[in-house]
Structures are given as structure tokens and as C-alpha cells.
Amino acid sequence: MAAGLEKKVKDIVHKAFWDCLSVQLCEDPPTYDRAIKLVGEIKETLLSFLLPGHTRLRNQITEVLDLDLIKQEAENGALDISKLAEFIIGMMGTLCAPVRDEEVKKLKDIKEIVPLFRAIFSVLDLMKVDMANFAVSSIRPHLMQQSVEYERKQFQEFLEKHPNSLDFVTQWLEEAADDLMNQKYRNALPAVGEASGSGDSPGPDPVAVQNYAYLKLLKWDHLHRPFPETVLMDHSRFQEFQLQLEQLTVLGAVLLVTFSMAAPGISSRADFAEKLKMIVKILLTDMHLPSFHLEDALTTVGEKVCLEVSSCLSLCGFSPLTTDKEAVLKGQIQAMASPDNPIRRIVDSRILTFLETYLVSSHQKPLPTAPGGLGPVQTELEEVAINFVRLVNYNKMVFSPYYDAILIRNVCWVTWSEVILIKFRLKDKSSKV
16 A cells, blocks of 8 residues: 555656656756756766776766756757767667667657656666676675575584584485485396496495485475474475475376377367366465365366366367266376376376486586476476575585585495395395295
């Protein structure tokens, strides 16, 4: 209410100023008091855009926009306001970011002085925002480094007073390392008698362990497990990511089974896919609330999806879904209520794979595309991935020295020779059973 009133008052004051300027310029002879004041403001703004090395530009602006000289010209009836405006526009074109070239170019088409000055100030405001953004982006690395050093120092002081403050972090990283080693035993072992090609290469890389550990936070049991100490400050943000991904998993699974059953003619229609996605998203909006019942929501989703699919089929000249197909589709959608549903598990696995790939390639171009079947939710998935990776990378910058020390001290890096020996032992045990 107060903001609206403030804006209204501001608009009234601005209108009164421009109206007075218009009246002054229409007098015979014209009065340039307000116009010269505006030129002074423009001059200060243009000078504020200059860097210390822009001596030539600074001299040009100071010379052409010399307010004392302009006042003398106005008093003697020799002031050419249009010529001043032309210089100002040219200087704006020199100093503006490329994204503002079009706005500056349009200024040249405005012939009336008052509308031109209003437009000039409007574009100058945009240039100020550009300059502020540039300044922030320029100092961001420095601010980031200061923030990292400050947080690390604060945590180190806390750790010195509470030596056991890395217990849960240690458990978290050890579990991640164990999980990766188990995957290695199951999926990446060379057959007995074959050369591994890597000799006695070590176990999982510390960076890989850390990445996998962060992914585990997206499946954390927050009710029964304490959160690792180093990510405790971001506990709520990781919980939010987890809830968003759960919703995306169900949404992606519903769309996957729907488009699998729909005719290719409609499943490939971007407008229908987007409409259907928005409908399902709306019905799953409150999924994070304790009062939300996924089974009931999916019943409604199934009804609405079948209605939309049949309607689109009819519009495209296809036969609508039969009663049997509707029943099958509704049943498949209803089954998504279980986390153990095969389709939901496939979608969940592909989402985690995408996040892991995004985490590994966050500093590379091009960024990874969504795995098969996740195309309809790629935009939402990328948004979560960007925020997740940004948070993870910052946390790594602060706490990586602690993570590396824990992994080196506590995790046993198994070589391929040891892996093959373990495999032989397992085989020998199974033969005796």
C-alpha cells in the first residue's frame, strides 16, 4: 500500500517537472533553466561510467557539457539544445553495453526535446543497472574468496573448541566411498585373468567421493539421521532440493507413461506436452505438505490426463482412448504413488545421473542434456541442477581441505590387485557353499 502511494507521488512529481520543462521551452524566448539542470545530471552520469584510463572521453564530456558555457549560450540565444542531445546520444552509444545499442539507436528518431530527454534518462537508468551488474560480476570472485576464507576460519575455530564436530561428516564420506567401491566391485571389475589396463590403480577419486556424497544428501533420511556438520547451515536448502526432485520424479514418470501410451502424433506436439505438464504440476503443487495424499492426487491426475489425451486425440483426428487403455493408464499413474514403482525408479535414477553429470561438467561447455524420457521436464530439472551445483561448489570451496583429510586418513584406497584377490576369495567361498 505504502509502495503504491510512493510510486503514485513520484509519478506526479515527475510529470509536473516534465510539464514545466515543456512550458519553459515553448516560451518566447525559451527558458533553459531546467534543461541545463538536466544536462548537468546527464554529464555527471556519463562521467560516472568512465574508468580512470578514459582521459580522452572525460575531456570530451567536460568540454562539450560545460555548464557555464551552456548558460552563456542560453543567455545570448545561441544555445543549440538539439546539438547537445546529439552529442549525449553519441557518447551513450560509446559507453553503453552492446545489449543497449538498440535503445540508444532509437533515441536518434525522437525529434521533440522533452520526449527525447525523458527517453535519454530512461536509457541512462538501464545503463546504470548494467554498470552495477558489471561491477558486481567483477568483484564477485574476490567477495567469494573472502567469504570462503571467513567461513573456513569460523569453522576451524569452532572445530578447535569441539574436536568431534566432524564425526557425521566422516561417516557421510566413508559411506559414499564404500558405496562407490561396492559399485566398482559389481560393475567395473575386469574378468579374472584379464589385464585391467590400469595396474594397481587406486579406488574412487576423492572428488568422485565428494560428488557422490552430495548426491546422497538428496536422499537423506532427515527424521532419523543427523545431517553432516559442514552442510548443516544449508540443511533447509538441501531439503528443498530433495522435495523438488521428488515432485519432478513423479511428474516425469507420469508424463513418460502417458506419452508412451499416446499416439506419436500427439506425444510429439510441444503445445500439448506443455499443457499436460502444467496440469500435472498444478495437481502435484502441494506434494511437500504433510497433509498431501499422493494416492488421492494421482487418482485425480489419472482422470485429468485421460481426459486431456482423449480430447487431443479427437482434435488430431485419432480415435480416443478405449476404456481398457484408460484403465491401464490410470492404473500406471496410480502406481507412481509407490517409491518402488519400476518406472518411478528409472526416472529417479536418470535424474540422479543427470545431476551427477552436471556436477562433474559444471565448468565445461556444452552442459549435459537430460537423459531419455526426461525431455518434458528438462527445463525444471536444469533449474534445480544449476542451484544444486552452485551450492555444492561453494561448500566444496570452503570445506574441501577437511574432506580431503578425512578421505586420506580414513578411507582405504583399494588397488586392482586387491580387488581381483577379493573376487577370487568370494568365488572360493561360493564354491564351498
